[in-house]
Amino acid sequence: MRVAFIGHDKPGHLQVRLDNRTAHIDYLRQTSGSVEMAGPLLDDAGQMCGSLVILGVATMEEAQAWAAADPYAKAGLFASTQLIQWNRVIG
Secondary structure, eight states, X not given: OEEEEEEEEOTTOHHHHHHXXXXXXXXXXXXXXXXXXXXXEEOTTSOEEEEEEEEEOSSHHHHHHXXXXXXXXXXXXXEEEEEEEEOOOOO
């Protein structure tokens, strides 16, 4: 199954994102068997303000465990997160 992880940063937390970006990208690479694609959400000024990650996992519990272990989550970056099943139609 595919699951979309959507995380919206807490306002004013760009520095938290920047401080933890290397660890987050390393985590994406280490879990590349589950991560199909990933990238930041951008605000109107083009600044990073959240994350979108498409996971290929067997269960929603696996997606939840992935999200909980993300360095961004551990750093308290997100104001809100969502995990929702996603179906690729094109691409």
